[in-house]
Amino acid sequence: MVEGILIQGLVRGGVYALLAVGFALIFGVARMINLTHTCFYMLAAYGIYIFAQLAGLHPVLAIVLSLVATTLIGIFTYKLFIDRIREHHVTVLLITLALAMVFQEIMLLAFGGHYLGAPTFVSGYWQIIGVKVSYQHLLIFGVALIVLIGLWALLSKTRLGIAIRATAQDSEIANLMGINVSRILLITMGLASALAAIGGIVVAPTLVLEPRMWTHPLIMIMAIVVLGGLGSVKGSFIGAFILAFVEVLVVYLVPEGAFLKGAIALLVMVIILLVRPEGLFGVAFEEERL
Amino acid sequence: MLAIPGRFIALVFFVLLLIIPSFTRDPYVLRILIFANMYAIFAVSWDLLSGYTGQINFGHALFFGVAAYTSALLNTHLGWQPWATIPIGALAASIAGLVVCLPALRLRGPYLSLVTLAFPLILLGIVFAFTDFTGGEWGISGIAPISSDRTVIYFISVLIMLVSVFVMWKLTDARSSLVRTGIIFHAIREDEIAARASGINTVRYKMLAFAVGGFFAGIAGAFLAHFMRIAGPSNLDLFLSFQVIIWTVFGGIASIYGPVAGVYILHPLMEFLRVVPEYRILIFAGIVVLILLFMPEGVAVWIRDKLERECPRCKLSNMAFRRTCRACETSLY
Numbered sequence: 001m002v003e004g005i006l007i008q009g010l011v012r013g014g015v016y017a018l019l020a021v022g023f024a025l026i027f028g029v030a031r032m033i034n035l036t037h038t039c040f041y042m043l044a045a046y047g048i049y050i051f052a053q054l055a056g057l058h059p060v061l062a063i064v065l066s067l068v069a070t071t072l073i074g075i076f077t078y079k080l081f082i083d084r085i086r087e088h089h090v091t092v093l094l095i096t097l098a099l100a101m102v103f104q105e106i107m108l109l110a111f112g113g114h115y116l117g118a119p120t121f122v123s124g125y126w127q128i129i130g131v132k133v134s135y136q137h138l139l140i141f142g143v144a145l146i147v148l149i150g151l152w153a154l155l156s157k158t159r160l161g162i163a164i165r166a167t168a169q170d171s172e173i174a175n176l177m178g179i180n181v182s183r184i185l186l187i188t189m190g191l192a193s194a195l196a197a198i199g200g201i202v203v204a205p206t207l208v209l210e211p212r213m214w215t216h217p218l219i220m221i222m223a224i225v226v227l228g229g230l231g232s233v234k235g236s237f238i239g240a241f242i243l244a245f246v247e248v249l250v251v252y253l254v255p256e257g258a259f260l261k262g263a264i265a266l267l268v269m270v271i272i273l274l275v276r277p278e279g280l281f282g283v284a285f286e287e288e289r290l
Numbered sequence: 291m292l293a294i295p296g297r298f299i300a301l302v303f304f305v306l307l308l309i310i311p312s313f314t315r316d317p318y319v320l321r322i323l324i325f326a327n328m329y330a331i332f333a334v335s336w337d338l339l340s341g342y343t344g345q346i347n348f349g350h351a352l353f354f355g356v357a358a359y360t361s362a363l364l365n366t367h368l369g370w371q372p373w374a375t376i377p378i379g380a381l382a383a384s385i386a387g388l389v390v391c392l393p394a395l396r397l398r399g400p401y402l403s404l405v406t407l408a409f410p411l412i413l414l415g416i417v418f419a420f421t422d423f424t425g426g427e428w429g430i431s432g433i434a435p436i437s438s439d440r441t442v443i444y445f446i447s448v449l450i451m452l453v454s455v456f457v458m459w460k461l462t463d464a465r466s467s468l469v470r471t472g473i474i475f476h477a478i479r480e481d482e483i484a485a486r487a488s489g490i491n492t493v494r495y496k497m498l499a500f501a502v503g504g505f506f507a508g509i510a511g512a513f514l515a516h517f518m519r520i521a522g523p524s525n526l527d528l529f530l531s532f533q534v535i536i537w538t539v540f541g542g543i544a545s546i547y548g549p550v551a552g553v554y555i556l557h558p559l560m561e562f563l564r565v566v567p568e569y570r571i572l573i574f575a576g577i578v579v580l581i582l583l584f585m586p587e588g589v590a591v592w593i594r595d596k597l598e599r600e601c602p603r604c605k606l607s608n609m610a611f612r613r614t615c616r617a618c619e620t621s622l623y
Contacts (some may be wrong), residue, residue: 091539093539098578263414277396
């Protein structure tokens with residue numbers, strides 16, 4: 001059981017981290033709560049189903065196609081629907097919610113509400129000290145780790161990363177320093193949806209696909225992002241593993257755990273926020289300039 | 291009367307609501323309107339808390355659900371009548387508002403929104419885990435109806451709606467000479483630190499906003515529980531929390547008439563779209579997206595801006611075609 005908890009927690013934590021970091025990134029840069037975020041995860045998972053199962057393409061090709069398609073959808077949604085009303089924060093929130101409903105309904109119309117499965121990329125398992133770990137789970141965790149380290153390198157070492165962080169700190173000043181803020185916003189949106197897509201692609205084989213699969217991760221990543229401190233990529237990463245382990249522990253140890261897992265994870269978030277209102281790694285700032 | 295077209299339209303609308311039963315008593319139409327009346331209270335209460343006070347609440351269904359479950363339990367277990375259970379349910383929702391308020395007082399902005407999101411979901415987990423008491427997925431059924439005649443229920447709902455919306459309108463009126471809450475709510479939203487620096491106990495007013503918002507949302511929840519005769523987990527659903535945001539922002543946030551307009555446009559639309567059940571939510575969401583793209587401040591606010599113009603000097607509303615203010619004769623151009 002202990003190894004089950006450990007493996008499940010790490011795998012789930014990896015996926016949540018991929019999703020939450022993207023959510024934190026787009027929140028930090030564009031100051032928007034993007035409720036469509038986990039829809040990209042859902043779309044990418046369906047992409048794997050479409051390209052690998054229905055079209056019968058090679059898994060690698062399916063992965064690339066799904067990733068590119070989802071990223072493009074993310075960028076176009078931003079360009080078409082969000083960019084022009086960026087000043088109205090609550091309206092942006094609502095538009096992202098309505099768009100999430102649109103994506104969900106399109107998938108429902110196209111594939112119906114029944115559960116679908118995507119083919120696994122790698123079968124078999126690996127024996128570590130007597131514990132069977134399937135390659136798919138290793139793949140999820142490994143990809144999450146590599147992608148997040150890559151993102152960290154991008155954000156801290158490259159010129160683009162510096163531009164993104166500058167825009168997140170203060171978009172007006174960044175603009176005055178010669179950074180093309182609207183292009184940075186587009187790039188960030190592309191990055192965030194690509195991260196969500198990678199999350200969806202790697203977990204697609206382990207999940208049942210259905211059009212409503214975006215809601216539970218959305219709630220969890222919003223909790224994670226708040227827990228870690230809004231806009232803090234490191235905080236989201238650690239928060240993802242905390243809440244993932246809480247969820248898995250509840251499922252394994254508490255009777256009726258499947259019903260209570262979300263509730264208890266959210267309760268943990270509320271309690272941590274009562275102690276540290278700015279989240280684990282957030283900075284308590286005075287009134288933010290908008 | 292005609293000087294402020296917005297108010298005139300509101301008056302005509304309320305009179306229409308009151309005389310609709312003399313034209314049609316079709317139970318389906320009345321059912322939609324009863325729902326719309328209660329959802330209007332629900333949306334306006336969200337507007338008071340989130341639009342005016344700026345405490346964007348993602349979990350408004352909590353108040354709705356708490357009141358629905360409270361009145362359902364009181365009615366089925368203790369046999370109390372609707373006239374007692376609805377106010378008590380609303381009070382319970384008000385207390386829930388104060389509980390949510392405790393963490394909310396320490397948080398602001400998106401942190402607050404996301405924490406409030408958690409509360410109805412936590413309660414929903416509890417509802418599903420303790421099925422003996424709460425009925426689990428099936429909810430609590432067999433609640434006493436408010437009246438056996440649907441027209442009577444309709445009139446009661448219209449009256450409750452008018453009184454509640456009027457009270458909330460007055461509470462949020464920034465120019466009111468009766469109550470100070472309106473201007474203080476505005477101040478908290480615009481700049482909480484400045485409000486505190488001006489000697490306003492912002493904590494107390496935020497608690498008030500949560501309690502009042504919870505109370506009116508609770509009235510809607512308890513009333514609909516008695517009307518539907520069932521209180522189920524859908525009352526706490528994430529979708530309901532988001533729907534109230536859709537109605538309010540669609541109509542126009544921080545305007546009271548905005549959420550009312552949003553509900554009376556979108557709720558019947560959603561019912562009408564049942565003619566194409568598979569495309570219902572898709573069309574609904576598509577319409578919301580397209581309209582908001584062109585009227586990002588909401589439909590009602592967009593229409594008001596076409597009809598009325600505010601005098602720059604005395605802040606009185608005027609018809610849009612007037613060249614000078616009707617009171618102080620300042621040029622409106």
